Amino acid sequence: MVFLLPQEIFSFLRSFGGSIAPSNLENAVTFYEDLHSVNGGTEVQRKENYTNMINIYYDVATSFYEYGWCQSFHFSSRLYNETFHESIKRHEHYVALRLGLKPGMKVLDLGCGIGGPLREIAAFSGATVIGVNNNESQIKRGTVLNKQYGVAENCQFLKADFMKIPVPDNSIDAAYNMESCCHAPDLVALYKELYRVLKPGQCVAGYDWCMTKEYDPNDQYHNKVKDEIEFGNSLPTIRSTTEYIQAIKAAGFRVLMEEDMADKPDVHIPWYDSLNPNRLSLDGFRRTWLARLVGRQMLKVLEFTRIAPKGSIEVNELLERSGNGLYEGGRLRIFTPIFFYLAQKPHNENI
CATH class of the missing domain: 3.40.50.150 (Vaccinia Virus protein VP39)
Structure with missing residues (x-):
C-alpha cells in the first residue's frame, strides 16, 4: 500500500476493517490465519468456516485492493501497448x-x-x-x-x-x-x-x-506456493x-x-507482472516494490501512533505474502x- 495524498490516508482509515471493530481486528486476523495450512489449519476447517473467513478477509483487504489496484478486483493479461x-x-x-x-x-x-x-x-x-x-x-x-x-x-x-x-x-x-x-x-x-x-x-x-x-x-515447493495463495486470498x-x-x-x-x-x-505482459517484487515503474506505481516499502513503513507509524488499529501491519504482511505467492504461481505456470x-x-x- 502507498498513498500519495493525505486525504487518501484518512479515506483508507475510515473504510479499513469494514464491519470489524478496531479493537477486535487483531483477533479477527488471527482467527483467519489459523484456518490456513501455513498455520496448521485444514481444508475442512476452511469450508466449515467459509462465511466468517471470507467476510473477515474482505473486511480487511478491500481498502488495500481499491487503493492499490482499482475498483475491479481481478487480474488480466495485457496485449501489446495496452495499459x-x-x-x-x-x-x-x-x-x-x-x-x-x-x-x-x-x-x-x-x-x-x-x-x-x-x-x-x-x-x-x-x-x-x-x-x-x-x-x-x-x-x-x-x-x-x-x-x-x-x-x-x-x-x-x-x-x-x-x-x-x-x-x-x-x-x-x-x-x-x-x-x-x-x-x-x-x-x-x-x-x-x-x-x-x-x-x-x-x-x-x-x-x-x-x-x-x-x-x-x-512437488513440495508447488504445494508451498499453493498454500500461500490459499492463505493470502481466503480460499478453501x-x-x-x-x-x-x-x-x-x-x-x-x-x-x-x-x-x-x-x-x-x-499475451504481451502476463497477468502476474503487476505482482513482480522487483518491478519498478511509474505506470501503476502503487503496485511496485517501492510503493509496498513506503506503504509498509507508513502503516507501521500509523499503528504505532494508534491512528491505525492493532493488527493493521499483520494484514499488510498477509497481503504481501499473497502477492508473492501469486507471482510465484504465475511464474512457474502452475x-x-x-x-x-x-x-x-x-x-x-x-x-
Missing part, C-alpha cells in the same frame, strides 16, 4: 460479449466486490446487473460508488450467500463471476444453485482461479482446471468453451486466475 486499466476492461467486455448481454436482460455478478466489473459490464451491455455479495461493507462502498457514477438504476446489489441466492427458479437471463467462485466450499452445489436460477437455454461465464496441468501435487482450496469443468458439468450445464487466458499466444469458461443450461432440462 493495465484497458486490459481490465477488455476482460470484462469479453465476458459480456460471450454471454450476449443486452438491454432488458437481468444478470447476476457472483461475488461482485465493490462493483467495478458490475458497473463496467452494465454500461457496456445495457443489461441490468445485480451483484450478489455477502459482505456488508463492500455493498455499502459499492452503493456509494453506484450513486457517484449515476448508475444506480441498472446496477444493484443483493446481500446474500451465492450458495443460496434468494431469487425464483428460472428467473435470471445470465450470470458471471470474476474470480469469485473459487471461494465456494462446494463448487458443484454452487453451480447447481446457478442452474436453478437461470432460465433454460441461458448461460453462465467467467474467470476463476485454478491449478494448471503444470502443477505437481508431489484451489481446484484444477479439470476439476472445475467437471463440477460445472456435474451441476447439469453444457460446457461450451474453456480456455486458460493466461496461456494465449498473443496457477492461473483467469481460467475462462462458458456454460449453458439446456433448453430442455431432461436432456
Whole structure:
C-alpha cells in the first residue's frame, strides 16, 4: 500500500476493517490465519468456516485492493501497448460479449466486490446487473460508488450467500463471476444453485482461479506456493482446471468453451507482472516494490501512533505474502486466475 495524498490516508482509515471493530481486528486476523495450512489449519476447517473467513478477509483487504489496484478486483493479461486499466476492461467486455448481454436482460455478478466489473459490464451491455455479495461493507462502498457514477438504476446489489441466492427458479437471463467462485466450499452445489436460477437455454461465464496441468501435487515447493495463495486470498482450496469443468458439468450445464487466458499466444505482459517484487515503474506505481516499502513503513507509524488499529501491519504482511505467492504461481505456470469458461443450461432440462 502507498498513498500519495493525505486525504487518501484518512479515506483508507475510515473504510479499513469494514464491519470489524478496531479493537477486535487483531483477533479477527488471527482467527483467519489459523484456518490456513501455513498455520496448521485444514481444508475442512476452511469450508466449515467459509462465511466468517471470507467476510473477515474482505473486511480487511478491500481498502488495500481499491487503493492499490482499482475498483475491479481481478487480474488480466495485457496485449501489446495496452495499459493495465484497458486490459481490465477488455476482460470484462469479453465476458459480456460471450454471454450476449443486452438491454432488458437481468444478470447476476457472483461475488461482485465493490462493483467495478458490475458497473463496467452494465454500461457496456445495457443489461441490468445485480451483484450478489455477502459482505456488508463492500455493498455499502459499492452503493456509494453506484450513486457517484449515476448508475444506480441498472446496477444493484443483493446481500446474500451465492450458495443460496434468494431469487425464483428460472428467473435470471445470465450470470458471471470474476474470480469469485473459487471461494465456494462446494463448487458443484454452487453451480447447481446457478442452474436453478437461470432460465433454460441461458448461460453462465467467467474467470476463476485454478491449478494448471503444470502443477505437481508431489512437488513440495508447488504445494508451498499453493498454500500461500490459499492463505493470502481466503480460499478453501484451489481446484484444477479439470476439476472445475467437471463440477460445472456435474451441476447439469453444457460446457461450451474453456480456455486458460493466461496461456494465449498473443499475451504481451502476463497477468502476474503487476505482482513482480522487483518491478519498478511509474505506470501503476502503487503496485511496485517501492510503493509496498513506503506503504509498509507508513502503516507501521500509523499503528504505532494508534491512528491505525492493532493488527493493521499483520494484514499488510498477509497481503504481501499473497502477492508473492501469486507471482510465484504465475511464474512457474502452475496457477492461473483467469481460467475462462462458458456454460449453458439446456433448453430442455431432461436432456
